[in-house]
Amino acid sequence: MNRRELLKRGVALAGAGWWGQSAWLPTVSRSGGTPSSAEGQIMTVTGPVDPATLGTILPHEHVLSRFGEPPARRPDYDLAPLFDTVVPILEQVKALGCTAVMDCTAAYFGRDALIMRRLAEMSGLHLVTNTGYYGAADDRYVPAHAYQETPEQLAGRWLDEWTDGVDGTGIRPGFVKTAVDGSGFSDIDRKLVRAAALTHRESGLPLAVHTSGNVPAAQEQLAILREEGVAPEAWIWVHAHNVDDLDALSDAAEQGAWIEFDAIRPDTIDRHVALTRAMKERGHLGRVLLSHDGSSYPPDGTAPRPYDLLFTQFIPALREAGFSAEEVRTLTVDNPRQAFTVRVRT
Numbered sequence: 001m002n003r004r005e006l007l008k009r010g011v012a013l014a015g016a017g018w019w020g021q022s023a024w025l026p027t028v029s030r031s032g033g034t035p036s037s038a039e040g041q042i043m044t045v046t047g048p049v050d051p052a053t054l055g056t057i058l059p060h061e062h063v064l065s066r067f068g069e070p071p072a073r074r075p076d077y078d079l080a081p082l083f084d085t086v087v088p089i090l091e092q093v094k095a096l097g098c099t100a101v102m103d104c105t106a107a108y109f110g111r112d113a114l115i116m117r118r119l120a121e122m123s124g125l126h127l128v129t130n131t132g133y134y135g136a137a138d139d140r141y142v143p144a145h146a147y148q149e150t151p152e153q154l155a156g157r158w159l160d161e162w163t164d165g166v167d168g169t170g171i172r173p174g175f176v177k178t179a180v181d182g183s184g185f186s187d188i189d190r191k192l193v194r195a196a197a198l199t200h201r202e203s204g205l206p207l208a209v210h211t212s213g214n215v216p217a218a219q220e221q222l223a224i225l226r227e228e229g230v231a232p233e234a235w236i237w238v239h240a241h242n243v244d245d246l247d248a249l250s251d252a253a254e255q256g257a258w259i260e261f262d263a264i265r266p267d268t269i270d271r272h273v274a275l276t277r278a279m280k281e282r283g284h285l286g287r288v289l290l291s292h293d294g295s296s297y298p299p300d301g302t303a304p305r306p307y308d309l310l311f312t313q314f315i316p317a318l319r320e321a322g323f324s325a326e327e328v329r330t331l332t333v334d335n336p337r338q339a340f341t342v343r344v345r346t
């Protein structure tokens with residue numbers, strides 16, 4: 001019986017023999033579903049990192065992307081211009097004080113773990129990649145097999161990536177990335193979220209779910225997590241800055257969910273400061289994540305969107321709005337460290 005079949009049958013994944021054999025992987029033993037080497041760590045493309053050693057973390061950027069292009073499991077990147085464009089952007093944010101970037105580009109629209117590891121080595125910045133499927137953009141990047149398979153089977157695929165590496169590279173993901181469409185909550189969206197919850201339960205990987213302003217879908221996701229015995233602390237409400245209903249955000253934060261305001265741009269700084277202040281006033285500063293949803297290598301013809309504004313404009317704007325240095329640290333260091341630490345939350 002292989003591991004995926006074990007999962008399907010609800011058998012605990014305690015058996016030996018399915019662990020990735022890649023030579024560079026640390027020796028691990030399993031207890032409680034989480035490899036001991038990863039429990040309490042943040043899993044980067046160059047291996048597990050102690051969160052306490054990290055400073056400012058950007059929880060939602062796109063280091064690479066082919067978003068808008070036809071789906072492709074492994075995109076065909078032209079490496080020379082890619083490195084010429086992306087490495088200086090990574091070096092720039094590192095110089096500004098960034099220590100880690102979470103790459104939210106999912107499978108089928110640009111994820112490439114080998115290039116990510118090379119970029120991490122070239123820039124000296126910690127980079128984190130993901131497993132999971134992206135169910136927004138009218139399901140354009142959802143592969144055909146996802147419609148046929150059960151949530152358990154999909155979780156089995158993502159857990160294979162967790163243990164053996166993304167696309168079999170041995171480079172392990174640091175979180176599950178999935179997405180739901182902007183309105184309604186389709187069967188496939190529901191299935192992806194359930195598969196993500198199952199993946200979390202076995203791996204402790206955090207779940208970043210593009211949900212945007214779809215408040216009913218957020219509430220349904222939290223219900224699915226509950227059904228699967230997963231705590232809201234495992235779940236990040238991605239693109240929550242598109243929500244106008246502050247009560248809905250408060251309610252999710254109250255339950256323990258992470259609320260991510262992740263489109264810091266020159267023209268959104270005022271709105272993001274206002275949203276962050278509203279969460280602070282409601283006692284939820286400890287649940288907020290901040291990022292740019294930048295894109296350092298978008299498809300041809302599109303200018304890169306670097307991810308430096310947090311450092312150059314947004315943190316100064318927060319300070320001007322009365323946020324203390326300690327509160328800024330909570331938002332930019334402590335919260336993302338906690339959110340992305342591998343740990344089963346049940």
Ligand SMILES: [Zn+2]
Pocket residue numbers: 060061062104293
């Ligand atoms: Zn994004």
